[in-house]
Amino acid sequence: MAGKQKNALIVFAHQEKTSFNSALKDAAVESLKKTGWNVTVSDLYEMKFNAVLSRDDIIGNPKNLNHFNYSSETMEAWKEGRLSEDIVEEQKKLLCADLVVFQFPFYWFGMPAIMKGWVERVFLPGFAYTFQSMYDNGHFKNKKALLSITTGGTSTMYSPQGINGDINVVLWPLQNGILHFCGFQVLSPQIFWSPGYATPEDRTKMTETWKARLENILQEDPIHFVPNIMFDMTFQGGFMLKKEAKEDNANDHCGLSVGQHLGKALPPNNQYKGAK
Template identity: 60%
Template sequence: MAPKTVLIVYAHQSPSSFNAAARDVAVQTLTAQGCKVIVTDLYTMNFRSAATAADIKGNLKNPEHFLYSDETFIAWKEDRLSDDIKEEQRKVTEADIIIFQFPLYWFTVPAIMKGWMERVLTQGFAYTPESIYDNGIFKDKKTVLSFTTGGVESMYLPDGLYGDINVVLWPLQNGVLRFCGFQVLAPQIFWCVADAPPSERTAMLEAWRARLKGLLDEQPLSFAPTKLFDLSLQAGFRLRSDMKEAYASQPYGLTTGQHLGKLLPPNNQTKASPNENH
Protein backbone atom coordinates (compact mmCIF):
# COMPACT_ATOMS: atom_id res chain seq x y z
CA MET A 1 0.00 0.00 0.00
CA ALA A 2 1.35 3.43 -0.94
CA PRO A 3 2.19 5.70 2.02
CA LYS A 4 -0.50 8.20 2.92
CA THR A 5 -0.03 11.94 2.74
CA VAL A 6 -1.31 14.09 5.60
CA LEU A 7 -1.75 17.85 5.41
CA ILE A 8 -1.91 19.74 8.71
CA VAL A 9 -3.36 23.22 8.38
CA TYR A 10 -2.18 24.89 11.58
CA ALA A 11 -3.22 28.22 13.09
CA HIS A 12 -1.67 29.50 16.30
CA GLN A 13 0.62 32.44 16.88
CA SER A 14 2.84 30.85 19.55
CA PRO A 15 5.34 28.00 19.01
CA SER A 16 5.02 27.16 22.73
CA SER A 17 1.22 26.73 22.61
CA PHE A 18 -0.72 23.55 23.27
CA ASN A 19 -1.88 23.69 19.65
CA ALA A 20 1.76 23.60 18.57
CA ALA A 21 2.31 20.58 20.81
CA ALA A 22 -0.74 18.84 19.30
CA ARG A 23 0.60 19.59 15.83
CA ASP A 24 4.00 18.16 16.75
CA VAL A 25 2.43 15.00 18.17
CA ALA A 26 0.57 14.53 14.88
CA VAL A 27 3.73 15.07 12.82
CA GLN A 28 5.75 12.64 14.94
CA THR A 29 3.11 9.92 15.19
CA LEU A 30 2.05 9.95 11.56
CA THR A 31 5.61 10.17 10.26
CA ALA A 32 6.51 7.16 12.39
CA GLN A 33 3.72 5.27 10.61
CA GLY A 34 5.29 6.00 7.24
CA CYS A 35 3.05 8.90 6.29
CA LYS A 36 4.29 11.94 4.42
CA VAL A 37 3.28 14.91 6.59
CA ILE A 38 2.99 18.44 5.21
CA VAL A 39 2.41 21.39 7.55
CA THR A 40 0.87 24.67 6.48
CA ASP A 41 1.73 27.10 9.31
CA LEU A 42 -0.61 29.97 8.53
CA TYR A 43 0.77 32.59 10.90
CA THR A 44 4.41 31.86 10.08
CA MET A 45 3.52 32.12 6.39
CA ASN A 46 1.62 35.34 7.06
CA PHE A 47 -1.15 33.79 5.00
CA ARG A 48 -3.51 36.45 3.69
CA SER A 49 -7.02 35.89 5.02
CA ALA A 50 -8.96 38.38 2.88
CA ALA A 51 -10.51 37.01 -0.31
CA THR A 52 -10.00 39.81 -2.85
CA ALA A 53 -9.26 40.48 -6.50
CA ALA A 54 -5.57 40.19 -5.59
CA ASP A 55 -6.10 36.42 -5.67
CA ILE A 56 -6.43 36.58 -9.45
CA LYS A 57 -3.68 37.21 -11.98
CA GLY A 58 -4.57 39.16 -15.08
CA ASN A 59 -7.75 40.96 -15.95
CA LEU A 60 -11.09 40.40 -14.28
CA LYS A 61 -14.01 39.31 -16.42
CA ASN A 62 -16.38 41.73 -14.70
CA PRO A 63 -14.42 44.42 -12.82
CA GLU A 64 -17.53 46.60 -12.41
CA HIS A 65 -19.24 43.93 -10.28
CA PHE A 66 -16.60 41.72 -8.70
CA LEU A 67 -17.94 38.30 -7.67
CA TYR A 68 -15.20 36.32 -5.94
CA SER A 69 -16.60 32.84 -6.61
CA ASP A 70 -17.18 33.50 -10.29
CA GLU A 71 -13.86 35.23 -10.89
CA THR A 72 -11.78 32.61 -9.06
CA PHE A 73 -13.60 29.84 -10.91
CA ILE A 74 -12.55 31.38 -14.21
CA ALA A 75 -9.03 32.02 -12.90
CA TRP A 76 -8.76 28.41 -11.69
CA LYS A 77 -9.75 27.10 -15.12
CA GLU A 78 -7.23 29.41 -16.78
CA ASP A 79 -4.46 28.80 -14.21
CA ARG A 80 -4.50 32.44 -13.08
CA LEU A 81 -4.94 32.07 -9.32
CA SER A 82 -2.30 33.65 -7.08
CA ASP A 83 0.75 31.54 -6.29
CA ASP A 84 -0.07 31.07 -2.60
CA ILE A 85 -3.50 29.66 -3.44
CA LYS A 86 -2.08 27.37 -6.11
CA GLU A 87 0.51 26.03 -3.65
CA GLU A 88 -2.13 25.23 -1.03
CA GLN A 89 -4.35 23.61 -3.64
CA ARG A 90 -1.41 21.46 -4.66
CA LYS A 91 -1.06 20.29 -1.05
CA VAL A 92 -4.78 19.52 -0.79
CA THR A 93 -4.67 17.53 -4.02
CA GLU A 94 -1.77 15.48 -2.70
CA ALA A 95 -3.27 14.87 0.74
CA ASP A 96 -5.25 11.79 1.73
CA ILE A 97 -6.33 13.41 4.98
CA ILE A 98 -6.32 17.00 6.25
CA ILE A 99 -6.03 17.88 9.94
CA PHE A 100 -7.09 21.37 10.92
CA GLN A 101 -5.31 22.34 14.18
CA PHE A 102 -6.49 25.53 15.86
CA PRO A 103 -7.92 27.24 18.94
CA LEU A 104 -11.67 27.80 18.81
CA TYR A 105 -12.18 31.56 18.35
CA TRP A 106 -15.69 33.00 18.70
CA PHE A 107 -17.17 29.53 18.15
CA THR A 108 -15.35 28.96 14.87
CA VAL A 109 -11.89 28.80 13.32
CA PRO A 110 -9.48 31.78 13.57
CA ALA A 111 -9.86 34.37 10.80
CA ILE A 112 -6.61 33.30 9.16
CA MET A 113 -7.88 29.71 8.84
CA LYS A 114 -11.29 30.86 7.63
CA GLY A 115 -9.38 32.82 5.01
CA TRP A 116 -7.57 29.65 3.99
CA MET A 117 -10.92 27.92 3.51
CA GLU A 118 -12.38 30.81 1.53
CA ARG A 119 -9.34 31.33 -0.69
CA VAL A 120 -8.13 27.74 -1.22
CA LEU A 121 -11.44 25.89 -1.58
CA THR A 122 -12.41 27.71 -4.74
CA GLN A 123 -15.18 26.79 -7.12
CA GLY A 124 -13.90 24.35 -9.68
CA PHE A 125 -11.09 23.10 -7.48
CA ALA A 126 -13.12 22.13 -4.40
CA TYR A 127 -16.69 22.04 -5.67
CA THR A 128 -19.05 22.71 -8.53
CA PRO A 129 -22.84 23.06 -8.36
CA GLU A 130 -23.05 19.40 -9.43
CA SER A 131 -20.17 18.12 -7.28
CA ILE A 132 -21.06 18.63 -3.63
CA TYR A 133 -21.76 16.46 -0.58
CA ASP A 134 -21.97 12.77 -1.60
CA ASN A 135 -20.79 13.66 -5.09
CA GLY A 136 -18.16 16.06 -3.81
CA ILE A 137 -14.75 16.44 -5.41
CA PHE A 138 -12.94 15.34 -2.24
CA LYS A 139 -15.10 12.32 -1.44
CA ASP A 140 -12.01 10.09 -1.33
CA LYS A 141 -10.28 12.29 1.25
CA LYS A 142 -10.73 12.45 5.02
CA THR A 143 -10.51 15.42 7.34
CA VAL A 144 -10.67 16.15 11.06
CA LEU A 145 -10.96 19.27 13.20
CA SER A 146 -8.53 19.24 16.13
CA PHE A 147 -8.95 22.21 18.42
CA THR A 148 -8.71 23.70 21.88
CA THR A 149 -11.51 25.47 23.73
CA GLY A 150 -11.54 28.20 26.34
CA GLY A 151 -14.45 26.68 28.25
CA VAL A 152 -14.82 23.38 30.05
CA GLU A 153 -16.70 20.55 28.37
CA SER A 154 -19.86 21.01 30.43
CA MET A 155 -20.29 24.52 29.04
CA TYR A 156 -20.78 22.99 25.57
CA LEU A 157 -23.47 20.49 26.54
CA PRO A 158 -27.09 20.90 25.38
CA ASP A 159 -27.90 22.56 28.71
CA GLY A 160 -24.55 24.34 29.04
CA LEU A 161 -23.97 28.08 28.97
CA TYR A 162 -22.37 28.02 25.50
CA GLY A 163 -24.82 25.55 23.99
CA ASP A 164 -24.43 22.21 22.25
CA ILE A 165 -20.99 21.76 20.65
CA ASN A 166 -22.71 19.75 17.91
CA VAL A 167 -24.56 22.90 16.83
CA VAL A 168 -21.31 24.88 16.90
CA LEU A 169 -19.58 22.37 14.63
CA TRP A 170 -22.36 21.90 12.08
CA PRO A 171 -21.48 24.90 9.85
CA LEU A 172 -17.80 23.89 9.65
CA GLN A 173 -18.19 20.15 9.32
CA ASN A 174 -21.25 20.04 7.07
CA GLY A 175 -21.30 23.49 5.50
CA VAL A 176 -17.62 23.61 4.53
CA LEU A 177 -15.94 20.22 4.69
CA ARG A 178 -18.66 17.77 3.74
CA PHE A 179 -19.98 20.28 1.20
CA CYS A 180 -16.70 19.68 -0.65
CA GLY A 181 -17.17 15.92 -0.29
CA PHE A 182 -14.74 15.21 2.54
CA GLN A 183 -15.31 12.25 4.81
CA VAL A 184 -15.43 14.13 8.11
CA LEU A 185 -14.02 12.29 11.10
CA ALA A 186 -15.08 12.97 14.67
CA PRO A 187 -13.38 16.10 16.01
CA GLN A 188 -10.51 15.96 18.49
CA ILE A 189 -11.46 18.43 21.21
CA PHE A 190 -9.06 19.57 23.91
CA TRP A 191 -11.25 21.12 26.56
CA CYS A 192 -10.09 24.20 28.49
CA VAL A 193 -6.36 23.49 28.19
CA ALA A 194 -5.38 26.89 29.61
CA ASP A 195 -6.70 25.90 33.03
CA ALA A 196 -5.60 22.26 32.90
CA PRO A 197 -2.60 21.22 35.04
CA PRO A 198 0.48 19.88 33.22
CA SER A 199 -0.46 16.26 33.94
CA GLU A 200 -3.86 16.70 32.26
CA ARG A 201 -2.35 18.42 29.25
CA THR A 202 0.10 15.56 28.90
CA ALA A 203 -2.76 13.06 29.12
CA MET A 204 -4.65 14.95 26.41
CA LEU A 205 -1.68 14.77 24.07
CA GLU A 206 -1.18 11.08 24.76
CA ALA A 207 -4.84 10.42 23.97
CA TRP A 208 -4.37 12.28 20.67
CA ARG A 209 -1.23 10.25 19.96
CA ALA A 210 -3.12 7.02 20.57
CA ARG A 211 -5.96 8.09 18.31
CA LEU A 212 -3.60 9.14 15.53
CA LYS A 213 -2.28 5.60 15.27
CA GLY A 214 -5.64 4.49 13.90
CA LEU A 215 -6.92 7.77 12.46
CA LEU A 216 -6.61 6.78 8.81
CA ASP A 217 -8.91 3.80 9.35
CA GLU A 218 -11.64 5.61 11.29
CA GLN A 219 -15.23 5.74 10.08
CA PRO A 220 -16.60 9.21 9.30
CA LEU A 221 -19.45 11.01 11.00
CA SER A 222 -22.99 10.37 9.78
CA PHE A 223 -24.56 12.93 7.46
CA ALA A 224 -27.80 12.75 5.53
CA PRO A 225 -27.08 11.35 2.05
CA THR A 226 -28.10 13.58 -0.82
CA LYS A 227 -30.29 10.78 -2.18
CA LEU A 228 -32.76 11.52 0.63
CA PHE A 229 -33.52 14.93 -0.87
CA ASP A 230 -35.50 16.03 -3.88
CA LEU A 231 -32.71 17.83 -5.71
CA SER A 232 -34.81 20.09 -7.87
CA LEU A 233 -35.43 23.81 -7.77
CA GLN A 234 -39.16 23.18 -7.94
CA ALA A 235 -39.03 21.07 -4.78
CA GLY A 236 -36.65 23.46 -3.09
CA PHE A 237 -33.95 20.80 -2.50
CA ARG A 238 -35.86 19.55 0.53
CA LEU A 239 -36.09 16.18 2.23
CA ARG A 240 -38.24 13.71 0.32
CA SER A 241 -41.77 13.32 1.67
CA ASP A 242 -41.32 9.59 2.27
CA MET A 243 -38.30 10.33 4.48
CA LYS A 244 -40.28 12.89 6.45
CA GLU A 245 -42.95 10.25 7.00
CA ALA A 246 -40.34 7.71 8.05
CA TYR A 247 -38.99 10.08 10.69
CA ALA A 248 -42.39 11.31 11.87
CA SER A 249 -42.50 8.72 14.67
CA GLN A 250 -38.83 8.94 15.57
CA PRO A 251 -37.76 10.71 18.78
CA TYR A 252 -34.83 12.46 17.10
CA GLY A 253 -34.32 14.39 13.89
CA LEU A 254 -32.18 13.24 11.01
CA THR A 255 -29.06 15.28 11.79
CA THR A 256 -28.03 18.35 13.74
CA GLY A 257 -28.99 20.43 10.71
CA GLN A 258 -31.98 18.53 9.39
CA HIS A 259 -33.53 18.11 12.82
CA LEU A 260 -37.12 18.26 11.48
CA GLY A 261 -38.23 20.22 14.53
CA LYS A 262 -37.32 17.31 16.81
CA LEU A 263 -34.66 16.73 19.42
CA LEU A 264 -31.19 16.80 17.91
CA PRO A 265 -29.66 13.33 17.50
CA PRO A 266 -27.11 13.09 20.33
CA ASN A 267 -23.45 13.62 19.38
CA ASN A 268 -24.26 13.77 15.67
CA GLN A 269 -21.25 16.01 15.04
CA THR A 270 -18.87 14.57 17.63
CA LYS A 271 -19.06 10.78 17.43
CA ALA A 272 -19.17 8.39 14.50
CA SER A 273 -22.17 6.07 14.23
CA PRO A 274 -21.00 3.27 11.91
CA ASN A 275 -24.20 1.27 12.42
CA GLU A 276 -26.52 4.10 11.45
CA ASN A 277 -28.17 3.63 8.09
CA HIS A 278 -30.28 6.17 6.23
Protein backbone atom coordinates in the same frame (compact mmCIF):
# COMPACT_ATOMS: atom_id res chain seq x y z
CA MET B 1 -4.69 2.24 1.03
CA ALA B 2 -2.34 -0.70 1.34
CA GLY B 3 0.80 -0.17 -0.70
CA LYS B 4 0.03 3.50 -1.32
CA GLN B 5 1.92 6.37 0.25
CA LYS B 6 -0.38 8.06 2.77
CA ASN B 7 -0.29 11.84 2.68
CA ALA B 8 -1.52 14.10 5.47
CA LEU B 9 -1.92 17.87 5.46
CA ILE B 10 -2.06 19.72 8.77
CA VAL B 11 -3.49 23.22 8.48
CA PHE B 12 -2.25 24.94 11.62
CA ALA B 13 -3.32 28.28 13.07
CA HIS B 14 -1.71 29.56 16.24
CA GLN B 15 0.54 32.58 16.54
CA GLU B 16 2.72 31.23 19.37
CA LYS B 17 5.28 28.47 18.91
CA THR B 18 5.25 27.66 22.65
CA SER B 19 1.47 27.14 22.72
CA PHE B 20 -0.33 23.89 23.47
CA ASN B 21 -1.74 24.03 19.94
CA SER B 22 1.80 24.05 18.59
CA ALA B 23 2.65 21.04 20.78
CA LEU B 24 -0.42 19.23 19.45
CA LYS B 25 0.64 19.98 15.89
CA ASP B 26 4.11 18.60 16.58
CA ALA B 27 2.61 15.52 18.24
CA ALA B 28 0.44 14.90 15.18
CA VAL B 29 3.43 15.16 12.85
CA GLU B 30 5.40 12.74 15.05
CA SER B 31 2.61 10.19 15.34
CA LEU B 32 1.66 10.22 11.67
CA LYS B 33 5.27 9.94 10.47
CA LYS B 34 5.82 7.09 12.91
CA THR B 35 3.06 5.12 11.17
CA GLY B 36 4.32 5.80 7.65
CA TRP B 37 2.57 8.99 6.66
CA ASN B 38 4.11 11.74 4.57
CA VAL B 39 3.15 14.93 6.43
CA THR B 40 2.90 18.48 5.13
CA VAL B 41 2.17 21.40 7.46
CA SER B 42 0.69 24.71 6.43
CA ASP B 43 1.63 26.92 9.39
CA LEU B 44 -0.55 29.88 8.50
CA TYR B 45 0.94 32.44 10.89
CA GLU B 46 4.51 31.38 10.04
CA MET B 47 3.63 31.67 6.35
CA LYS B 48 1.96 35.04 6.95
CA PHE B 49 -0.87 33.64 4.88
CA ASN B 50 -3.06 36.33 3.36
CA ALA B 51 -6.56 35.75 4.69
CA VAL B 52 -8.22 38.58 2.76
CA LEU B 53 -10.11 37.96 -0.48
CA SER B 54 -9.39 40.47 -3.26
CA ARG B 55 -8.97 40.96 -6.99
CA ASP B 56 -5.30 40.12 -6.46
CA ASP B 57 -6.35 36.46 -6.11
CA ILE B 58 -6.54 36.26 -9.91
CA ILE B 59 -3.82 36.96 -12.44
CA GLY B 60 -4.71 39.17 -15.36
CA ASN B 61 -7.84 41.15 -16.05
CA PRO B 62 -11.22 40.01 -14.69
CA LYS B 63 -13.83 38.81 -17.15
CA ASN B 64 -16.17 41.58 -16.09
CA LEU B 65 -14.26 44.81 -15.65
CA ASN B 66 -17.29 46.74 -14.40
CA HIS B 67 -18.63 44.33 -11.82
CA PHE B 68 -16.14 42.03 -10.08
CA ASN B 69 -17.80 38.88 -8.75
CA TYR B 70 -15.24 36.99 -6.64
CA SER B 71 -16.89 33.60 -6.96
CA SER B 72 -17.29 33.57 -10.73
CA GLU B 73 -13.96 35.28 -11.41
CA THR B 74 -11.96 32.84 -9.28
CA MET B 75 -13.76 29.89 -10.84
CA GLU B 76 -12.74 31.07 -14.30
CA ALA B 77 -9.23 31.81 -13.07
CA TRP B 78 -8.98 28.29 -11.63
CA LYS B 79 -10.08 26.78 -14.96
CA GLU B 80 -7.54 28.88 -16.86
CA GLY B 81 -4.63 28.55 -14.41
CA ARG B 82 -4.74 32.21 -13.39
CA LEU B 83 -5.08 31.97 -9.61
CA SER B 84 -2.46 33.64 -7.43
CA GLU B 85 0.54 31.50 -6.54
CA ASP B 86 -0.22 31.21 -2.82
CA ILE B 87 -3.69 29.80 -3.52
CA VAL B 88 -2.34 27.35 -6.10
CA GLU B 89 0.30 26.04 -3.67
CA GLU B 90 -2.29 25.31 -0.99
CA GLN B 91 -4.60 23.65 -3.51
CA LYS B 92 -1.75 21.38 -4.59
CA LYS B 93 -1.18 20.32 -0.98
CA LEU B 94 -4.88 19.61 -0.59
CA LEU B 95 -5.08 17.52 -3.75
CA CYS B 96 -2.23 15.30 -2.53
CA ALA B 97 -3.71 14.77 0.93
CA ASP B 98 -5.60 11.67 2.02
CA LEU B 99 -6.16 13.21 5.44
CA VAL B 100 -6.51 16.87 6.41
CA VAL B 101 -6.22 17.93 10.05
CA PHE B 102 -7.22 21.44 11.08
CA GLN B 103 -5.40 22.35 14.30
CA PHE B 104 -6.55 25.56 15.98
CA PRO B 105 -7.86 27.24 19.12
CA PHE B 106 -11.63 27.65 19.13
CA TYR B 107 -11.98 31.44 18.86
CA TRP B 108 -15.45 32.94 19.20
CA PHE B 109 -17.12 29.60 18.40
CA GLY B 110 -15.16 29.15 15.19
CA MET B 111 -11.85 29.17 13.38
CA PRO B 112 -9.26 31.93 13.82
CA ALA B 113 -9.63 34.54 11.09
CA ILE B 114 -6.47 33.44 9.31
CA MET B 115 -7.75 29.86 8.98
CA LYS B 116 -11.20 30.98 7.87
CA GLY B 117 -9.45 33.09 5.23
CA TRP B 118 -7.48 30.03 4.13
CA VAL B 119 -10.76 28.16 3.64
CA GLU B 120 -12.34 31.03 1.74
CA ARG B 121 -9.38 31.52 -0.61
CA VAL B 122 -8.47 27.84 -1.13
CA PHE B 123 -11.87 26.09 -1.26
CA LEU B 124 -12.87 27.94 -4.39
CA PRO B 125 -15.83 27.08 -6.64
CA GLY B 126 -14.85 24.69 -9.40
CA PHE B 127 -11.86 23.44 -7.45
CA ALA B 128 -13.64 22.48 -4.21
CA TYR B 129 -17.30 22.26 -5.18
CA THR B 130 -20.09 22.98 -7.62
CA PHE B 131 -23.85 22.74 -7.14
CA GLN B 132 -23.66 19.50 -9.09
CA SER B 133 -20.94 18.06 -6.85
CA MET B 134 -21.33 18.81 -3.18
CA TYR B 135 -21.81 17.04 0.14
CA ASP B 136 -21.43 13.25 -0.24
CA ASN B 137 -20.85 13.75 -3.98
CA GLY B 138 -18.27 16.45 -3.35
CA HIS B 139 -14.86 16.78 -4.92
CA PHE B 140 -13.02 15.55 -1.81
CA LYS B 141 -15.17 12.48 -1.11
CA ASN B 142 -12.12 10.22 -1.10
CA LYS B 143 -10.37 12.29 1.57
CA LYS B 144 -10.83 12.35 5.34
CA ALA B 145 -10.73 15.44 7.51
CA LEU B 146 -11.09 16.35 11.13
CA LEU B 147 -10.96 19.33 13.44
CA SER B 148 -8.48 19.28 16.32
CA ILE B 149 -9.38 22.16 18.61
CA THR B 150 -8.63 23.60 22.01
CA THR B 151 -11.34 25.37 23.97
CA GLY B 152 -11.37 27.93 26.73
CA GLY B 153 -14.57 26.46 28.16
CA THR B 154 -15.06 23.13 29.85
CA SER B 155 -16.93 20.19 28.34
CA THR B 156 -19.93 20.83 30.60
CA MET B 157 -20.20 24.38 29.25
CA TYR B 158 -20.64 22.86 25.77
CA SER B 159 -23.22 20.27 26.83
CA PRO B 160 -26.92 20.42 25.88
CA GLN B 161 -27.56 22.00 29.29
CA GLY B 162 -24.39 24.11 29.34
CA ILE B 163 -24.20 27.87 28.97
CA ASN B 164 -22.34 27.70 25.63
CA GLY B 165 -24.81 25.23 24.14
CA ASP B 166 -24.45 21.76 22.67
CA ILE B 167 -21.06 21.29 21.00
CA ASN B 168 -22.83 19.26 18.30
CA VAL B 169 -24.76 22.37 17.28
CA VAL B 170 -21.72 24.64 17.54
CA LEU B 171 -19.66 22.40 15.24
CA TRP B 172 -22.34 22.00 12.54
CA PRO B 173 -21.31 25.05 10.44
CA LEU B 174 -17.68 23.92 10.31
CA GLN B 175 -18.15 20.20 9.83
CA ASN B 176 -21.21 20.24 7.60
CA GLY B 177 -21.00 23.70 6.03
CA ILE B 178 -17.31 23.53 5.11
CA LEU B 179 -15.92 19.99 5.25
CA HIS B 180 -18.91 17.84 4.35
CA PHE B 181 -20.08 20.41 1.80
CA CYS B 182 -16.81 19.83 -0.09
CA GLY B 183 -17.24 16.07 0.17
CA PHE B 184 -14.81 15.19 2.96
CA GLN B 185 -15.44 12.13 5.07
CA VAL B 186 -15.57 14.01 8.35
CA LEU B 187 -14.14 12.23 11.37
CA SER B 188 -15.24 13.02 14.92
CA PRO B 189 -13.35 16.08 16.16
CA GLN B 190 -10.54 15.89 18.66
CA ILE B 191 -11.45 18.36 21.38
CA PHE B 192 -9.06 19.41 24.12
CA TRP B 193 -11.27 20.95 26.78
CA SER B 194 -9.81 24.05 28.49
CA PRO B 195 -6.14 22.98 28.49
CA GLY B 196 -5.23 26.40 29.84
CA TYR B 197 -6.67 25.29 33.18
CA ALA B 198 -5.20 21.77 33.07
CA THR B 199 -2.11 20.56 34.89
CA PRO B 200 1.07 19.78 32.90
CA GLU B 201 0.38 16.10 33.57
CA ASP B 202 -3.14 16.39 32.18
CA ARG B 203 -1.89 18.16 29.06
CA THR B 204 0.65 15.37 28.56
CA LYS B 205 -2.18 12.82 28.78
CA MET B 206 -4.18 14.81 26.22
CA THR B 207 -1.23 14.82 23.84
CA GLU B 208 -0.60 11.11 24.22
CA THR B 209 -4.28 10.33 23.62
CA TRP B 210 -4.12 12.37 20.41
CA LYS B 211 -1.00 10.58 19.21
CA ALA B 212 -2.55 7.18 19.91
CA ARG B 213 -5.69 8.08 18.00
CA LEU B 214 -3.74 9.19 14.95
CA GLU B 215 -1.92 5.87 14.76
CA ASN B 216 -5.16 4.22 13.62
CA ILE B 217 -7.02 7.19 12.20
CA LEU B 218 -7.87 5.58 8.86
CA GLN B 219 -9.80 2.81 10.59
CA GLU B 220 -12.34 5.27 11.99
CA ASP B 221 -15.82 5.64 10.53
CA PRO B 222 -16.85 9.16 9.56
CA ILE B 223 -19.64 11.15 11.16
CA HIS B 224 -23.08 10.45 9.68
CA PHE B 225 -24.72 13.09 7.51
CA VAL B 226 -28.04 12.79 5.72
CA PRO B 227 -27.09 11.46 2.26
CA ASN B 228 -27.79 13.38 -0.95
CA ILE B 229 -30.13 10.65 -2.16
CA MET B 230 -32.64 11.74 0.49
CA PHE B 231 -32.92 15.22 -1.06
CA ASP B 232 -34.35 16.56 -4.30
CA MET B 233 -30.99 17.75 -5.62
CA THR B 234 -32.37 20.29 -8.09
CA PHE B 235 -33.03 24.01 -8.02
CA GLN B 236 -36.62 23.25 -8.94
CA GLY B 237 -36.95 21.01 -5.91
CA GLY B 238 -35.13 23.48 -3.68
CA PHE B 239 -32.62 20.86 -2.47
CA MET B 240 -35.25 19.83 0.09
CA LEU B 241 -35.77 16.51 1.84
CA LYS B 242 -37.88 14.14 -0.21
CA LYS B 243 -41.35 13.31 1.03
CA GLU B 244 -40.45 9.67 1.63
CA ALA B 245 -37.43 10.67 3.75
CA LYS B 246 -39.66 12.69 6.07
CA GLU B 247 -42.23 9.90 6.18
CA ASP B 248 -39.58 7.34 7.14
CA ASN B 249 -38.59 9.56 10.07
CA ALA B 250 -42.17 10.37 11.13
CA ASN B 251 -42.26 8.01 14.09
CA ASP B 252 -38.74 8.67 15.34
CA HIS B 253 -38.22 10.74 18.47
CA CYS B 254 -35.17 12.53 17.01
CA GLY B 255 -34.63 14.30 13.73
CA LEU B 256 -32.20 13.12 11.11
CA SER B 257 -29.25 15.34 12.02
CA VAL B 258 -28.36 18.60 13.76
CA GLY B 259 -29.31 20.47 10.59
CA GLN B 260 -32.22 18.38 9.33
CA HIS B 261 -33.90 18.02 12.72
CA LEU B 262 -37.47 18.36 11.36
CA GLY B 263 -38.48 20.26 14.48
CA LYS B 264 -37.68 17.27 16.70
CA ALA B 265 -35.07 16.53 19.32
CA LEU B 266 -31.54 16.52 17.95
CA PRO B 267 -29.95 13.10 17.49
CA PRO B 268 -27.37 12.74 20.27
CA ASN B 269 -23.69 13.04 19.35
CA ASN B 270 -24.42 13.66 15.68
CA GLN B 271 -21.32 15.86 15.33
CA TYR B 272 -19.14 14.75 18.20
CA LYS B 273 -19.11 11.12 19.29
CA GLY B 274 -17.47 11.94 22.58
CA ALA B 275 -20.02 14.59 23.59
CA LYS B 276 -21.58 14.31 27.03
